[in-house]
Amino acid sequence: MKLDLSSEQERNHVSFRLFAKEHIASHAASHDREQRVPSKVVEAIAAAGYLGSFLPAEFGGRGFDMISYGLLHEELGKACSSIRCLLTVHDMVALAIQRWGSEWQRAKWLPRLTRGETIGAFAVTEPSAGSDVNGIETTAECSSERYVLNGTKKWITFGQIADLFLVLAKLGGKATTFLVERGTPGFEITRVSGMLGMRGAMLAQLTFKDCRVPKENLVAREGFGLSSVIFTALGLGRYTIAWGSVAIAQACVDACLRYASTRKQFKVPLREHQLIQKMISEMISNTNAARLLCYQAGYLKDTNDPGEIMATFVAKYFASTIAMKAATDAVQIHGANGCSSDYPVERYLRDAKIMEIIEGSSQIQEIMISKFAFQEFERQLLEEEIHTEVAVSA
Numbered sequence: 001m002k003l004d005l006s007s008e009q010e011r012n013h014v015s016f017r018l019f020a021k022e023h024i025a026s027h028a029a030s031h032d033r034e035q036r037v038p039s040k041v042v043e044a045i046a047a048a049g050y051l052g053s054f055l056p057a058e059f060g061g062r063g064f065d066m067i068s069y070g071l072l073h074e075e076l077g078k079a080c081s082s083i084r085c086l087l088t089v090h091d092m093v094a095l096a097i098q099r100w101g102s103e104w105q106r107a108k109w110l111p112r113l114t115r116g117e118t119i120g121a122f123a124v125t126e127p128s129a130g131s132d133v134n135g136i137e138t139t140a141e142c143s144s145e146r147y148v149l150n151g152t153k154k155w156i157t158f159g160q161i162a163d164l165f166l167v168l169a170k171l172g173g174k175a176t177t178f179l180v181e182r183g184t185p186g187f188e189i190t191r192v193s194g195m196l197g198m199r200g201a202m203l204a205q206l207t208f209k210d211c212r213v214p215k216e217n218l219v220a221r222e223g224f225g226l227s228s229v230i231f232t233a234l235g236l237g238r239y240t241i242a243w244g245s246v247a248i249a250q251a252c253v254d255a256c257l258r259y260a261s262t263r264k265q266f267k268v269p270l271r272e273h274q275l276i277q278k279m280i281s282e283m284i285s286n287t288n289a290a291r292l293l294c295y296q297a298g299y300l301k302d303t304n305d306p307g308e309i310m311a312t313f314v315a316k317y318f319a320s321t322i323a324m325k326a327a328t329d330a331v332q333i334h335g336a337n338g339c340s341s342d343y344p345v346e347r348y349l350r351d352a353k354i355m356e357i358i359e360g361s362s363q364i365q366e367i368m369i370s371k372f373a374f375q376e377f378e379r380q381l382l383e384e385e386i387h388t389e390v391a392v393s394a
Helices: 007-023 025-034 039-047 066-079 081-100 103-115 225-262 274-302 308-339 345-355 362-393
Strands: 120-123 139-142 146-156 164-171 174-181 187-191 204-214
Touching: 007 025, 007 039, 007 066, 025 066, 025 081, 025 345, 039 081, 066 081, 066 225, 066 274, 081 103, 081 120, 081 164, 081 174, 081 225, 081 345, 120 146, 146 164, 146 174, 164 204, 164 225, 174 204, 174 225, 225 274, 225 308, 225 345, 274 308, 308 345, 308 362
Parallel strands: 120 164, 139 164
Antiparallel strands: 139 146, 146 204, 164 174, 187 204
């Protein structure tokens, strides 16, 4: 089977690469060092139509198919993983509103999100609840006119600059989602710094103290927060992290090819050493394999195939794992230089580790892949039994 991008996808891919080179790549080190992304970069991304880019034109989006959308994440991710994270969390909010928001919420927020007038952030993780989403402690109570939120969210990507937060809380013990705007009374945002990787992602801690949220900011119905709204958003998030992991792995390949071509040891370039060749060949093979898994997941998403859920789990798991290996080998190939901020591979290593944790850790992916595999196995057994019974009765 030959995989060919359509002419439109090819054009998009070229545009993404040129944009990343012009607006992002040369500033990635400063984003990491300063632990922030300048507003002009976010404005450039919005002006290019890359925020909420999968949304239809009626909401201001560009209607990107999932393959084009994945390629966008790869090209921006190769330039700067922190910048790419903005697209993930912002678009998770946009998708949740598109799929589960009211007509009023879609009309109000989606055009603002695609224009970049409003920046979205995904607020689920708490100090005591990460992979165990059911363990969240943030609560919501219903009054006559509003919902009142109390609790804390932590590690919220781009929470420092976001204007609109998709917040998961427990209402009467049931997981429920709300849209909370920056500046709402009782809502405080505190900067989080000193992270291992994705240092430009401007993380924040959110504190809700009798935060009064208008009733019209409820997303979907009460109790539908986890099974519907958050599940939908996380599906998109896992897909983008898979592509972002491919981006890091490819960046490692490119960096090692450059370095091994110029650096000499024992009077010959590193590229002539067989063990270096082995490491780079594995890096290339794994990166290509991960990209193909992402293509498959994207295709299944575009065709509304139910298999896209399993395919996305596999793509995220494999891609994040090989990104970490590629980054580790890249640092090894660079030697002491690989431990210095003068070379980007040390940043790739730190960023790659984050990819194994966010939007579901590698261990959670393993559990879910196994779970889906056994469910499919049992379904096939049942089908075989039915077919056998039909054949016997005939």
